[in-house]
Amino acid sequence: MTAPLPESELVGPTVEPAGTDGRRASSATWRAFRRMPLGMVSLGILLVLILISILAPLLAPYPASYGTDVLSPPNPTNWFGTDALGRDVFAEVIWGTQQSVLVAVAASVIAILFGTLVAVVGAYVPKLDTVISVIVDLTLSLPVLPLMILVAALAGPSTSTLILVVAAFSWPEVTRLVRSQALTVVKLPYIDAARLMTRNHLWILGRHVVPAVTPVIVVSVVVTASRAVLSAAGLSFLGLGDPTTWSWGRILYEAQQSGAMVSAWWLTLFPSLAILALVLSATLLSIAYNDARNPRNHER
Known part of the structure; x- marks a missing residue:
């Protein structure tokens, strides 16, 4: 009489949920990222800037239309000095942080959503990919700054125009980054298996393709935000x-228009340092995140 099979063979091998590996990789990436001082400092700087933009009304009053002390250098009363109309530069930088972060976040969200959609759909549908790649290459070859100036001048100065113009010229770079990863993902065996299981292509894209390219999207968000600023x-x-x-x-x-850009050094120093802090921290954060994703760093 044949001996009964062990219970483990009757039940079959244990299959872990599909999201388990993704959660483990995310946890390992975060542990590796926390061991990178440069990445943590960059993340801290970005969080401070975001916090300043949120708490701007509590940190400084909105800059007045004019003041009494004109072109006063930094002093205990006006930490960053005053401009040609006597306005407090510290308040201008604080409230400027709110506007700059708003433009960066809004333009990045629009560019990321549209760029990722175009990249994923193009990678999933080969016939569309050829057309999309030509459009992206053509757009990236254009002189961006003169076109941005032209469009912004024709549309008129406003925050919404600024956001849309920056987003319109940022999505091709996002598409190129995400597309390179998506082209690899759509050729994997589990995507073919998903196609056999269902004809709902939106479900396949949302359930399998987009999560697989999420790390690239995260990097694109940071890079796009810095360029938007x-x-x-x-x-x-x-x-x-x-x-x-x-x-x-x-x-x-306004410092350039008033002719005080050279004589009043504080008018250019502090806003330039704010721009440098945001752009540099965003760039270093993306580099640190890429390094943390490297499996070699997970074993340290």
Whole structure:
């Protein structure tokens, strides 16, 4: 008589949920990231800037239309000095942080959503991928800054125009980054198995493809936000920003218009340091995150 099979063979091998590996990889990435001082410092700087933008009304009053002390250097009363109209530069930088972070976040969200959608759909549908790749390559080859200036000048200066212009010229870079990863993902065996199980392509994209390219999307968010800040500051410096709202670029623009950019060093130093802090911390954060994703760093 044949001996009964062991219970383990009757039940079969234990299969872990599909999301288990993803959660383990995320946990390992976070542990590796916490061991990187440069990444943690960059994350802290970004969080401080976001906190400043939220608490701007509590940190400084909205800059007045004019003041009595004109072009006063930094002092205990005015920490960052005053501008050509006697306004407090510290208050301008604080409220400029709110505007700059708003433009960066809003433009990045629009560019990431549209760029990721185009990249994932293009990778999943080969016939569309050829057309999308041509459009992306053509857009990336165009001179971005002159086109941004032209569009912003024609549309008129406003915060919404600034956000849409920056987003419109940022999504091709996102598409290129996400598409390279998505093209690899759609060729994996489990995507073929998902196609055999269901004809709901939106479910396949949302359940399998998008989660697989999420790490690239995270990097794209940080990189796009830093570029959005630079683009917005550049347009505002050229007088194409929202004239009713303070931003770091507007501070530089008004310093240049008043002719005090050279003589009053504090008018350019503090907004420039704010731009540098946000862009540099975002760039270093993306580098640290990429290093943390490396499986070799998970074993340390």
